[in-house]
Amino acid sequence: MRETFFFLLMLCLSLAAGHALAQEADSFETGLQRLSANSFSETERAIEEIAASGHPQAYKILDAASSRRLFYSKLQNVVAWKKDSGAYVDARTGDATTSPPDDLKAVRLNNKLRGLVDAAMGGLSLLADDPGKRRDAAASVFKTRDVKNLQSVNAALAKEKNAEIAKMLTEAKAAIIVTTTGYPDAEVIDAIKSLEARGDQETLGLIRAVPDTASEAVKKAAASAEASVETKLALWETAQNLWYGLSLGSVLLLAAIGLAITFGVMGVINMAHGEMVMIGAYTTFVVQEFIRSSAPELFNYSLAIAVPLAFVVAGVVGVAIERGVIRFLYGRPLDTLLATWGISLILQQTVRTIFGPTNREVGAPDFMSGAFEIGQLSITWNRLWIFIFAALIFTGLLLALRYTSMGLQMRAVTQNRRMAGSMGIRTGRVDALTFGLGSGIAGLAGVALSQIDNVSPNLGQSYIIDSFLVVIFGGVGNLWGTLIGAMSLGIANKFLEPFAGAVLGKILLLVLIILFIQKRPRGLFALKGRAIEQ
């Protein structure tokens, strides 16, 4: 289908190129006249002539013809097309017709003609009014780089006002010149230069495709352009990996930061932390289900509604766990670890019983779907929002720990529990609130992760080990450790992946972390001082 289209496009453009610009007005006029003959063969020639004329109105006429909005009047020798509003426009001038003739008849097309019209429009779209259409046409010429298009590209280039499209046209022209033999060296070298400026994977292919028969000067220019494009590409690839790494790092940060807080303050690893993430994700699911069934117009706000709810739900569960189980295990961190593992099993099974073992569908609101590009960097909106979300949570937490009295108390308990207790801080209450806070943040992480991962009862399990990695790598001294731990693990992971593959990369990373712990048993940012030693 596509090939056929391009073939017809080429055909048309070559026809268009075949006619001298001087004849433009004539062929346009004769074309219009032919329409009133009301025969398919005449209409066919008419279409060819109108397309070939390159007349400013040609595109609109063909467009109207393809959607059966083109009319002719034999008596008055008028061709007109109808707007969506129903008003008629004179095809010759493009002006509105105040008094349309009575004998207007639609120009009929058969399948063959319809194909011809489509193809002709493709060629003319280099000259279309809509910049989007011109852009598409230029891109397709760049891809096909058929020498027959050269003339229409030149024509379009002469008229083009939009700098971006002009650049695309120049590149399309360059692509044609570079891959065709017989152009003067200077022109080819110019073409290579403009391709070098574009500098993506496709141009690399084009530059490499410079024919062997080319002169030494051209070959030299091609070689230097190739090298510079390669460097550029490597840089973009690094930037892309860096972004992937930061994106993964922000996910890790979200998953681990709550764990780091509870670990820092209470010295216990909460094995049920992953399940708090899962609870957050399921809260999002429930919110969306509710919105779908009762207020679909709110769907785009579903995440905004889910965020506070997930924080509260997970936080309440966290406080319940602390009050119900963990406070009986003070001073026994290893027992706490086992008890929270038991809790995680129960929570998983509870969710499995309520929601079933299969993945649940959590939709993305409009502002989180799709992607955009910066240079050759492709960034999906959901990853970007998660990155921003993680940054907001991190900053918020940092400020809360720094400037609130609760934060002050938490830091005091982290640094020296007994001393803090002696100063009148109710360490038990701090523990419970810390646990609630850590769990609530895990719930927030769940809202974010529901956008990029499967919402299933196993969601938490898949993040818990990564969260441990972050926490023990970063240390529990302060939140910056967690940030640096998460980001460096994310980036390391993404940079190891291309060399070693996803699984082997992960294994390497685990081994590196195990070795790192030998060097710094308390992580990057360890709390210093005697208080830490038992």
Add this chain to the structure above:
Amino acid sequence: MISRAIFENNVGGTIFLGILAILAVMVPVLHLAVPEDSFFHVSTSTVVVFGKYLSFALLALSLDLIWGYCGILSLGHGAFFALGGYAMGMYLKLQTSGGAPPDFMVFLNWKDLPWYWWGFDHLSFALLMVLFIPGILAFVFGYFAFRSRVTGVYLSIITQLLTYALWLSFFRNDMGFGGNNGLTDFSTIAGYSVQAPETRAALFSTTAIALMAGYLIAKAVVESKLGKVLVAIRDAESRTRFIGYRVEAYKTFVFTLAAMMAGVAGALYVPQVGIINPGEFHPANSIEMVIWVGAGGRGTLTGAALGAVLINYFKTIFTTGFLAPYWLFALGGIFILVTVFLPKGIVGTLASVDWRRWIPAKRAPADEAQLKPEPAE
């Protein structure tokens, strides 16, 4: 001297060894000699299932040695079990294929055995590897970890990372261990069919004897001076170091010993169950083992074995019937109940009851109970 330590003042241990000795003799007899329709006949499935429990008991015993007596909570002990199992599985696989590359390598178009499979066609070599592979890994890992003074929760997590890394590795087909499917479809062991009732009975007895041997070794260790140092490390690591003991050497020794015992348990597990796959490396398995020890009683040895058998027995009951969806509730509940209400475990709680109170004639001096060191974290 050691035998005195084991049998005197050790009612639990004596009963434990007695029961195992009876099982090792009676189960094969009841399985093979008693006709199938008899009430006393022990069915094949029972032999297999209880053989599996006993290998788990040996595994739990080894874990108790490091956790109960040295305070090292390993969340990756399953790795050593699985490595021992893989070593045995490799031998069994080569028995089946007659020394040629086994079926899964044929599917991968591998013409020759990889070098790390060499020698596994000999049972004696495989048995040595069952001890050495987990032992060497534990020695290297333990040496570095303990030398760097990685302790407590940090140690638990890096042991978990260790088994997680192995779990990921063994899933890879390129590793040459059968990938996802692991090693299965065994035919013979030392020339005898693994399916034959006689082989099954022999494997059961071997497992029971290995468990007895494991208990005796562990008991000998904990009753020796070495064992006292281990307990000292568990209760106050820094103080022990300041007194002048080389804490890391003690820890590395006991960690390696426990890993080798776990390897033996894995090697006994595989021929009875008939499969070893990467799932055994999963961190969740290793955590489950810890609760066997916790439920039975850490620092009691017999308790660990009892806990392994009891919890796995419950697991079999739960997961085979209509109760299956509730098993995780039960298991999770056990974790919480044991840590909150029964930190000493079943055997530990029974042992801490002052039974002499119920015998009025021989009242012990009250001081003695207070002198007993209280097991800390």
